[in-house]
Amino acid sequence: xxxxxxxxxxxxxxxxxxxxxxxxxxxxxxxxxxxxxxxxxxxxxxxxxxxxxxxxxxxxxxxxxxxxxxxxxxxxxxxxxxxxxxxxxxxxxxxxxxxxxxxxxxxxxxxxxxxxxxxxxxxxxxxxxxxxxxxxxxxxxxxxxxxxxxxxxxxxxxxxxxxxxxxxxxxxxxxxxxxxxxxxxxxxxxxxxxxxxxxxxxxxxxxxxxxxxxxxxxxxxxxxxxxxxxxxxxxxxxxxxxxxxxxxxxxxxxxxxxxxxxxxxxxxxxxxxxxxxxxxxxxxxxxxxxxxxxxxxxxxxxxxxxxxxxxxxxxxxxxxxxxxxxxxxxxxxxxxxxxxxxxxxxxxxxxxxxxxxxxxxxxxxxxxxxxxxxxxxxxxxxx
Amino acid sequence: xxxxxxxxxxxxxxxxxxxxxxxxxxxxxxxxxxxxxxxxxxxxxxxxxxxxxxxxxxxxxxxxxxxxxxxxxxxxxxxxxxxxxxxxxxxxxxxxxxxxxxxxxxxxxxxxxxxxxxxxxxxxxxxxxxxxxxxxxxxxxxxxxxxxxxxxxxxxxxxxxxxxxxxxxxxxxxxxxxxxxxxxxxxxxxxxxxxxxxxxxxxxxxxxxxxxxxxxxxxxxxxxxxxxxxxxxxxxxxxxxxxxxxxxxxxxxxxxxxxxxxxxxxxxxxxxxxxxxxxxxxxxxxxxxxxxxxxxxxxxxxxxxxxxxxxxxxxxxxxxxxxxxxxxxxxxxxxxxxxxxxxxxxxxx
Numbered sequence: 227x228x229x230x231x232x233x234x235x236x237x238x239x240x241x242x243x244x245x246x247x248x249x250x251x252x253x254x255x256x257x258x259x260x261x262x263x264x265x266x267x268x269x270x271x272x273x274x275x276x277x278x279x280x281x282x283x284x285x286x287x288x289x290x291x292x293x294x295x296x297x298x299x300x301x302x303x304x305x306x307x308x309x310x311x312x313x314x315x316x317x318x319x320x321x322x323x324x325x326x327x328x329x330x331x332x333x334x335x336x337x338x339x340x341x342x343x344x345x346x347x348x349x350x351x352x353x354x355x356x357x358x359x360x361x362x363x364x365x366x367x368x369x370x371x372x373x374x375x376x377x378x379x380x381x382x383x384x385x386x387x388x389x390x391x392x393x394x395x396x397x398x399x400x401x402x403x404x405x406x407x408x409x410x411x412x413x414x415x416x417x418x419x420x421x422x423x424x425x426x427x428x429x430x431x432x433x434x435x436x437x438x439x440x441x442x443x444x445x446x447x448x449x450x451x452x453x454x455x456x457x458x459x460x461x462x463x464x465x466x467x468x469x470x471x472x473x474x475x476x477x478x479x480x481x482x483x484x485x486x487x488x489x490x491x492x493x494x495x496x497x498x499x500x501x502x503x504x505x506x507x508x509x510x511x512x513x514x515x516x517x518x519x520x521x522x523x524x525x526x527x528x529x530x531x532x533x534x535x536x537x538x539x540x541x542x543x544x545x546x547x548x549x550x551x552x553x554x555x556x557x558x559x560x561x562x563x564x565x566x567x568x569x570x571x572x573x574x575x576x577x578x579x580x581x582x583x584x585x586x587x588x589x590x591x592x593x594x595x596x597x598x599x600x601x602x603x604x605x606x607x608x609x
Numbered sequence: 610x611x612x613x614x615x616x617x618x619x620x621x622x623x624x625x626x627x628x629x630x631x632x633x634x635x636x637x638x639x640x641x642x643x644x645x646x647x648x649x650x651x652x653x654x655x656x657x658x659x660x661x662x663x664x665x666x667x668x669x670x671x672x673x674x675x676x677x678x679x680x681x682x683x684x685x686x687x688x689x690x691x692x693x694x695x696x697x698x699x700x701x702x703x704x705x706x707x708x709x710x711x712x713x714x715x716x717x718x719x720x721x722x723x724x725x726x727x728x729x730x731x732x733x734x735x736x737x738x739x740x741x742x743x744x745x746x747x748x749x750x751x752x753x754x755x756x757x758x759x760x761x762x763x764x765x766x767x768x769x770x771x772x773x774x775x776x777x778x779x780x781x782x783x784x785x786x787x788x789x790x791x792x793x794x795x796x797x798x799x800x801x802x803x804x805x806x807x808x809x810x811x812x813x814x815x816x817x818x819x820x821x822x823x824x825x826x827x828x829x830x831x832x833x834x835x836x837x838x839x840x841x842x843x844x845x846x847x848x849x850x851x852x853x854x855x856x857x858x859x860x861x862x863x864x865x866x867x868x869x870x871x872x873x874x875x876x877x878x879x880x881x882x883x884x885x886x887x888x889x890x891x892x893x894x895x896x897x898x899x900x901x902x903x904x905x906x907x908x909x910x911x912x913x914x915x916x917x918x919x920x921x922x923x924x925x926x927x928x929x930x931x932x933x934x935x936x937x938x939x940x941x942x943x944x945x946x947x948x949x950x951x952x953x954x955x956x957x958x
Contacts, residue, residue: 532864586880586883586885589853589885589886590876590880590885592853592885592886593853593872593876593879593885593886594869594872594873594876595863596861596862596863596872598863601863605869
């Protein structure tokens with residue numbers, strides 16, 4: 227019942243384990259408790275709750291060129307496989323997405339929770355589900371990257387008040403291209419766009435050209451991003467594709483920035499082209515898709531570290547802009563989920579300390595990490 | 610080259626330390642008379658009866674008349690009998706003609722050798738008594754002395770008793786002789802002699818009362834404990850039948866103690882007793898810093914857990930140091946130094 231999606235490494239491991247441990251009747255048995263072979267998120271149900279499912283590495287590169295948390299990427303490299311835990315908030319979201327009527331305006335979902343409880347991972351799970359379903363995924367990995375630590379700010383040619391961020395925009399366009407190659411060929415532009423004096427994109431050209439234009443002419447990358455967003459919004463109601471807007475750290479769009487103009491006056495988010503265009507996406511005046519966002523305190527600026535509720539992190543402006551939305555709380559690990567995670571680490575031989583393998587060790591880990599996924603990950607690292 | 614001008618300091622040779630001052634008997638007697646007179650004066654001053662003025666009354670009076678904020682009790686003003694103040698010293702061991710009184714004076718360690726002789730005499734007498742009993746076919750008395758509750762005098766105590774220095778070797782020989790004496794069936798005489806050299810070991814430090822478990826409205830057993838560490842004080846209430854959650858001042862421990870080290874400190878009492886996931890705890894803490902609060906809560910939890918646990922485990926906890934109050938506090942800054950220990954930068958010139 228297992229080992230369909232896995233390749234040679236797993237089979238070899240299974241052979242080794244069967245040779246080494248004769249007393250275990252089925253070598254795959256420990257795996258079965260914490261793993262499922264369902265690699266399609268669409269088929270995940272409550273039955274699979276608490277279990278890990280793995281994504282093939284090529285798919286990871288295609289679907290998540292950016293957007294996985296850094297530590298998770300390191301884990302993928304170490305374990306040579308990407309295993310994500312199925313948790314209740316994600317299943318809830320799947321149910322909502324399945325039952326949502328695409329003719330209605332886009333519903334906005336806000337995933338919130340304490341630090342390190344797995345909001346970004348839930349978002350990635352949802353993205354994987356949608357990409358399997360064939361949706362067009364517009365994934366902004368971390369909106370905070372757009373409002374801080376920006377080296378170059380250009381004055382926008384389109385609108386004198388606004389400021390461009392060529393580096394961030396081009397990086398995002400590159401990743402967007404990787405994840406949605408086939409869509410970019412099919413979708414056609416509906417208007418003619420002028421990039422500066424000489425270059426222009428005609429009507430009816432595939433969107434891929436706009437993206438390439440943004441990549442080659444870095445100066446107009448932010449405008450290219452704006453064009454892409456506008457086109458997708460206008461065309462999503464036609465029904466030829468479903469659009470998922472996934473934004474991580476959406477509270478960055480309505481907070482403050484750490485950027486300064488040349489005359490040392492602070493920049494407010496509206497003055498950034500990228501942020502302005504993204505805010506337009508966030509409004510629910512378009513149909514044919516959904517908006518899933520995450521609040522993040524870790525990268526947020528000028529917010530206390532104990533804040534995690536939407537009210538606190540979004541501020542009044544953001545809350546009004548996103549209202550109404552469906553809030554989804556991501557809690558710490560339940561005892562069952564904790565056992566599953568612990569079993570996964572044990573099985574991958576990540577916990578080397580001999581005391582970590584005992585019951586007491588498990589209780590100790592649970593106490594010290596407080597069942598917080600990030601704490602557990604950090605604790606298990608040195609062990 | 611001739612030295613013309615010299616100072617008396619240079620002329621005076623380096624006088625080596627001549628040892629502790631020797632007090633003559635007359636001096637001590639005078640001190641005792643002065644002490645008694647002073648005692649009567651003090652009693653008069655305080656309005657008490659001079660005849661029935663005890664040492665405790667003296668201490669209280671002195672503490673009242675000369676209040677001192679010094680921490681060291683030995684440094685405060687005190688008025689005690691001269692025998693307690695001046696250390697015991699040997700009187701002169703020889704008479705006016707220069708002849709020593711004791712016959713073993715020229716051995717150098719007269720009291721030690723005389724003691725050894727005495728003990729050996731007792732041993733011989735015990736053996737003779739034993740032989741007598743065997744000759745008369747009487748049953749030998751076998752009274753087991755309680756060796757567990759007593760110990761021999763230490764070398765320092767023996768030195769104080771004999772008023773002369775001993776070497777380790779001498780001391781061990783004496784103890785061996787005593788043990789040999791004890792091994793024989795002893796009679797009364799030897800008991801009294803041996804008691805002079807043995808001391809009772811205090812049974813155990815004061816028995817700390819362990820509070821019984823209390824029950825709250827839901828019927829869940831709980832117990833409280835208090836702890837202090839370095840100006841932080843904490844109270845912990847440990848409930849039974851829990852899931853291992855801990856709340857501090859209303860917040861979860863993960864929020865209140867972001868540092869792993871503090872959480873490990875909190876974990877320690879439960880881990881020691883293997884009860885990690887069994888108790889719920891609610892704590893309140895104030896004062897101190899991050900580490901001090903963690904230590905205070907740890908002590909409070911350990912004290913609360915005593916009620917849930919057998920006496921043997923309480924003893925284990927005590928030996929593990931979970932129940933001892935940490936006496937370390939911030940050391941005082943001294944004048945002339947930058948901190949408690951750090952001196953100012955030393956400049957050569």
